[in-house]
Amino acid sequence: MSSWSQAELRSIAENADLFVSPFREDGTTYGTPTQTWALVVDGDVYVRAANGQQSKWYQAAISQQAGRVRVAGKFYEVTFEPADSNVDTAVDAAYEEKYPGSSAVPIMQGAGPKSATVRISPR
Numbered sequence: 001m002s003s004w005s006q007a008e009l010r011s012i013a014e015n016a017d018l019f020v021s022p023f024r025e026d027g028t029t030y031g032t033p034t035q036t037w038a039l040v041v042d043g044d045v046y047v048r049a050a051n052g053q054q055s056k057w058y059q060a061a062i063s064q065q066a067g068r069v070r071v072a073g074k075f076y077e078v079t080f081e082p083a084d085s086n087v088d089t090a091v092d093a094a095y096e097e098k099y100p101g102s103s104a105v106p107i108m109q110g111a112g113p114k115s116a117t118v119r120i121s122p123r
Contacts (some may be wrong), residue, residue: 002122004045011072013040013098018047020120022060022067022080030067037108038120039094040069045120046083046091048106052106052112061118069120076122083117091117 006013012018015028017055021030035048049055061067061080069076083091092109099105107113 004043004122008098008122009043009045012038012045015072016099017071018045020047020057020067020072020080021063021069022057023064024060025064027064027066031057033070033105037095037099037104038069039091039098041087041094044087046087046094047120048108049089049092049116049117050107050113051116053116054112055116056102058116058118063073066123067087079121079123081121083119087119088114088117093101 016037017035019033020036021033023029024031049058053059064083065081066077066079069078082119092114095105095108
């Protein structure tokens, strides 16, 4: 598995949005880009599905395990995997730090989105 470069991590950390496009069922066609809030925690990139595990993009990401993301106008080929629950507290804190005062932060820290935390790695 590849690692993000420091420049890539900085770009993800500094941009408010990251668009995920997991592969469709054919494994080659990218799905519709979905806006997410990406976080960098200990050198790894995480996103949560606001609608929890019922989210279509989350289901596609977990079943296909690959696709691409776009941040700051650049595309990256990536893998998707469910995050370990041991990062929940750090991800919660990263939401508060990156999006201070947003009314969406408590939503993203809720049980549904928390259960749909995805780790994104370059491939």
